[in-house]
Amino acid sequence: MSGLLALLDDVAALAKLAATSVDDITAHAAKASSKTAGVLIDDAAVTPKYVAGLAPARELPIIWRIARGSLFNKLVLLLPAALLMSAFAPWLMPILLVMGGSYLCFEGAEKLVHALRPHDDHGPDGSHKVKDPGHIEEKKVKGAIKTDFILSAEIMTIALSTIETDSLLIRAASLALVGVFITFLVYGAVGIIVKADDVGLWLSENGRTGVTRRLGRGIVKVMPHFLKLLTIVGTAAMLWVGGSIIVHAVGQIGWHWPEETIHHAAVAVAGENATLEWIATALIDGVLGVLVGLTLIPVATKILMPLWGAVAGGKKEEKTAH
Numbered sequence: 001m002s003g004l005l006a007l008l009d010d011v012a013a014l015a016k017l018a019a020t021s022v023d024d025i026t027a028h029a030a031k032a033s034s035k036t037a038g039v040l041i042d043d044a045a046v047t048p049k050y051v052a053g054l055a056p057a058r059e060l061p062i063i064w065r066i067a068r069g070s071l072f073n074k075l076v077l078l079l080p081a082a083l084l085m086s087a088f089a090p091w092l093m094p095i096l097l098v099m100g101g102s103y104l105c106f107e108g109a110e111k112l113v114h115a116l117r118p119h120d121d122h123g124p125d126g127s128h129k130v131k132d133p134g135h136i137e138e139k140k141v142k143g144a145i146k147t148d149f150i151l152s153a154e155i156m157t158i159a160l161s162t163i164e165t166d167s168l169l170i171r172a173a174s175l176a177l178v179g180v181f182i183t184f185l186v187y188g189a190v191g192i193i194v195k196a197d198d199v200g201l202w203l204s205e206n207g208r209t210g211v212t213r214r215l216g217r218g219i220v221k222v223m224p225h226f227l228k229l230l231t232i233v234g235t236a237a238m239l240w241v242g243g244s245i246i247v248h249a250v251g252q253i254g255w256h257w258p259e260e261t262i263h264h265a266a267v268a269v270a271g272e273n274a275t276l277e278w279i280a281t282a283l284i285d286g287v288l289g290v291l292v293g294l295t296l297i298p299v300a301t302k303i304l305m306p307l308w309g310a311v312a313g314g315k316k317e318e319k320t321a322h
Contacts, residue, residue: 058137059191059194059195060195062141063187063194065141066148067184069141069148073152073153074180074183078156078179079156079176082175083168086160086171093160093161093252094250094252095249095253097158097161097248097249097252100153100157100158101241101242101244101292102242102246103150103154104154104238104242104245105238105242105289105292105296106297108235108236108239108289108293109292109294110293111231111235111238112293152179155178155179159178193223197220197223199216200216200217201216201220203216204216204217236286238289239286239290240282240285240289241285242289242292243287243290244281244285246258247259247288262281262285265280266281
């Protein structure tokens with residue numbers, strides 16, 4: 001009897017330990033998810049363009065395919081790489097954060113420049129010609145998954161940097177939970193956004209009451225403006241988050257001057273008001289993000305992209321020759 005009681009006591013202790021671990025994993029995942037807000041908003045703003053121009057019946061299946069590719073990116077490719085890095089090369093973390101933050105600043109600044117200086121994206125490449133819908137869908141899905149890989153790498157790196165635990169198991173479980181939660185959050189939101197105008201149109205034509213029909217017409221009118229607002233918020237969030245990541249990452253490397261200077265400037269503006277201090281800090285980080293992004297645009301367009309094009313083109317020619 002005493003042996004049974006001892007066994008039950010051990011089981012209870014294990015259950016308590018497991019419950020504590022689950023709480024730790026949930027807490028780490030929630031904290032990590034909140035730090036990736038800027039990337040999430042941009043992801044949600046970018047993804048709807050991949051179903052633009054395709055049959056409405058294919059919109060949700062395409063989003064589901066992209067979501068599956070995103071889960072594969074996060075859980076199969078990036079999660080093991082992140083855990084290996086944290087275990088054997090933790091010094092790489094701030095360097096990758098600087099690179100990731102710089103990429104966000106570049107993307108945000110590029111969108112800002114395109115918004116201020118709009119141009120026609122349709123060149124003489126035959127993009128106006130009618131193509132096979134299946135081929136177009138496959139191309140868009142592959143392009144979306146490639147873009148998602150970059151954003152997912154940012155998300156997982158940022159998330160990993162916020163998970164403060166020595167337990168590899170809790171770190172892995174927290175990252176996996178972040179990956180799954182964020183994927184379904186983003187692509188669930190994208191699905192709702194993409195189908196909202198169809199729902200509005202259906203309500204405007206088939207609503208049983210005047211209220212529902214007016215609601216449908218309102219949804220149809222509001223959605224284009226909402227998508228524009230989402231794009232603006234996403235761009236601003238990219239610049240803010242990118243600047244903030246760079247500032248904190250260079251602080252981890254050992255250069256604390258930017259972080260301390262921004263903190264002192266925010267305090268000087270806001271005084272003892274914590275909310276105003278946070279807003280001032282975010283604005284300064286955003287301005288820094290714009291400056292970094294504008295600096296990187298010529299570097300990327302004049303040097304990195306042509307270099308990558310030459311390397312990729314050379315590989316394609318080599319494959320064709322074989």
